[in-house]
Amino acid sequence: MTDPKPYVRVAAGLIFDTRGRLLLGQRPDGKAWPGWWEFPGGKIESGETVEQALVRELEEELGIRATRVYPWVVHVHEYPKSIVELAFCQVTAWDGEPHGRENQALDWVDPWDIRLDESEHPIAPGGGSLLPAAAPPLRWLRLPTRYRISSIGHPDRTTDWLARLRQELLGGLQLVQFREPDWAGDADSLHAAFEATLALCRQQGARCLINSRHPQAWWPQADGVQLRADDAARILQQDTRPPGWLGVSTHNEQDLAIARQLQAEFVVLGHVHATESHPGSDPLGWDRFRELAATAGRPVFAIGGQALDTQEAARHNGAHGIAALRGQLIETC
Incomplete structure (x- = not known):
């Protein structure tokens, strides 16, 4: 019998500027999936709400203090070595200027310019691949409100x-x-x-x-x-x-x-x-x-x-x- 995959709870932020652009971060060397693009965020610690975890992670990762966070959709994605529960939130206001505090590259993109390839994997405008779990929220963003x-x-x-x-x-x-x-x-x-x-x-x-x-x-x-x-x-x-x-x-x-x-x-x-x-x-x-x-x-x-x-x-x-x-x-x- 194989050991069960670890189950990880993550808060992920879809950060939008006033022009409707979406912020992506590139995973640095030394982490799983290096070079792939993702939505900023991280693990939810014991005792934290989703919003509390996201605010903390964005401050640690990007040097910003999120001031307007909307809970959105909770999605479970199974990776080869883990199962990740992603609590996606939309972030539309913050204090500070986003910068890669972990030496990760950042890029502001028009979400409509992100396409899905033949395997339904999202591809950023510059040609870089987003993590597979990014595909569902990118489709949901196209749904009217x-x-x-x-x-x-x-x-x-x-x-x-x-x-x-x-x-x-x-x-x-x-x-x-x-x-x-x-x-x-x-x-x-x-x-x-x-x-x-x-x-x-x-x-x-x-x-x-x-x-x-x-x-x-x-x-x-x-x-x-x-x-x-x-x-x-x-x-x-x-x-x-x-x-x-x-x-x-x-x-x-x-x-x-x-x-x-x-x-x-x-x-x-x-x-x-x-x-x-x-x-x-x-x-x-x-x-x-x-x-x-x-x-x-x-x-x-x-x-x-x-x-x-x-x-x-x-x-x-x-x-x-x-x-x-x-x-x-x-x-x-």
Whole structure:
């Protein structure tokens, strides 16, 4: 019997400057994977929170004091000799000027310029390889942070919905879900509203997912599917992953476990606050949301009373972004 691989917990910082560039560090000689590029950070010591560990590591490694740290996604990666649990955080403010205190090279890069090779390994703009564990967060960074969910309700309101949606798309919205649980018209009018929503999103370069409550025959038309929790459990049993992007609506540990097994691109978790759509149902609150989000293993959208003025709180509690039926998601003049 071989000895089990050591399990190491690491805090890793995706450090962004005001131009949106991402800081990479090159592993020096004498360490494992010398010459490979990585996100700065290091091991979480006993008794430390993720944020405390990251602040300490960035000061030791880069000579900066992080002042704005957002917990993001916890991802487990198995290397040949170890299993590493990486608690990725986004860092957007700090005191001091980053410099390699361990004689490591540093480089600011546009994350959109980092590509994946044929083996899905990330390659920096200069041609250097990033550690394999960097691939998932680089993909997650391409996921929009605001998720609009339709709430039309009646065929007569479709025109107004499309006008509002157009303004949001022009304002930068990039991800939409078509979800109409209480449609007051017939199936033809519902399908027409879906197709009009999909066409408008594509015209503006946004993705439109369809909720799994709608006919499965419609799913291939969309850019992906948002599975209700019960539908996700059924799909898992059938072993038939829907085409395109996959989101899963979650409320508890069991739902999140199913989303992980389905390898969903993201989850929607809630509801965080009391809402009209969940009368009489107890909200999670931010503490419980943060606890659950840390186990998702992928980006999490907070839902339930979310709008632009809750976005900061959502990020501080581990959300990638916010999802909303009614709340304002785009700045208006």
